Amino acid sequence: IAGITQAPTSQILAAGRRMTLRCTQDMRHNAMYWYRQDLGLGLRLIHYSNTAGTTGKGEVPDGYSVSRANTDDFPLTLASAVPSQTSVYFCASLMGSHYGYTFGSGTRLTVV
Amino acid sequence: GNSVTQMEGPVTLSEEAFLTINCTYTATGYPSLFWYVQYPGEGLQLLLKATKADDKGSNKGFEATYRKETTSFHLEKGSVQVSDSAVYFCALSDPYNQGGKLIFGQGTELSVKP
Numbered sequence: 001i002a003g004i005t006q007a008p009t010s011q012i013l014a015a016g017r018r019m020t021l022r023c024t025q026d027m028r029h030n031a032m033y034w035y036r037q038d039l040g041l042g043l044r045l046i047h048y049s050n051t052a053g054t055t056g057k058g059e060v061p062d063g064y065s066v067s068r069a070n071t072d073d074f075p076l077t078l079a080s081a082v083p084s085q086t087s088v089y090f091c092a093s094l095m096g097s098h099y100g101y102t103f104g105s106g107t108r109l110t111v112v
Numbered sequence: 113g114n115s116v117t118q119m120e121g122p123v124t125l126s127e128e129a130f131l132t133i134n135c136t137y138t139a140t141g142y143p144s145l146f147w148y149v150q151y152p153g154e155g156l157q158l159l160l161k162a163t164k165a166d167d168k169g170s171n172k173g174f175e176a177t178y179r180k181e182t183t184s185f186h187l188e189k190g191s192v193q194v195s196d197s198a199v200y201f202c203a204l205s206d207p208y209n210q211g212g213k214l215i216f217g218q219g220t221e222l223s224v225k226p
Contacts, residue, residue, distance in 0.1 A: 031213075033213065041218065042216050042217060042218035042219050043201070043216045045213065090155055092214075094214075098144050100144075100148075100158045100161055100203075100214070101158070101214055103156045106154075106155050
């Protein structure tokens with residue numbers, strides 16, 4: 001089934017630990033995105049990649065890093081987790097600007 | 113910069129009531145406009161879209177018309193059902209200024225009571 005797979009589905013993480021959220025798509029979309037969703041704040045863009053080999057910073061990039069070694073994978077890494085990074089994280093990909101995003105099902109991360 | 117503003121929720125309606133969720137936008141270019149829906153515990157799904165002025169997007173009984181003169185894209189449904197309870201996000205994509213990235217409103221929670 002074509003779409004985006006995110007892993008893990010949920011995670012409880014100790015503060016200070018390193019964590020990588022995985023995102024894989026099988027639609028060959030060039031552009032991919034990471035958002036975090038927080039109550040009352042909607043979705044905020046963390047990082048994006050317009051094509052394999054390139055990445056860019058979004059609205060709230062601090063504390064996060066990404067890589068885009070190939071078209072399919074776009075992992076998000078928290079180098080040293082802090083409680084304010086407790087959130088639901090969504091990965092998305094884009095076929096074209098008129099088509100909208102395809103979203104993954106999200107990763108619920110709790111940093112304690 | 114580009115931005116999207118939605119009416120605040122939560123919105124609570126009785127089944128079969130008429131729904132309007134207001135959405136206005138600010139954009140320097142010629143954006144495409146979208147409505148996404150998020151059911152409890154799930155990711156966001158595209159509900160409908162419009163890519164140019166006066167276009168009407170429609171899906172599952174929901175409609176929204178791209179109004180350039182009022183910079184609006186209000187979501188409407190004539191008769192809501194309990195199963196429509198969800199969070200609704202308005203979004204825009206401006207390919208000339210944002211490379212296609214979506215900018216979201218803050219979301220409006222809809223609760224439909226039987």
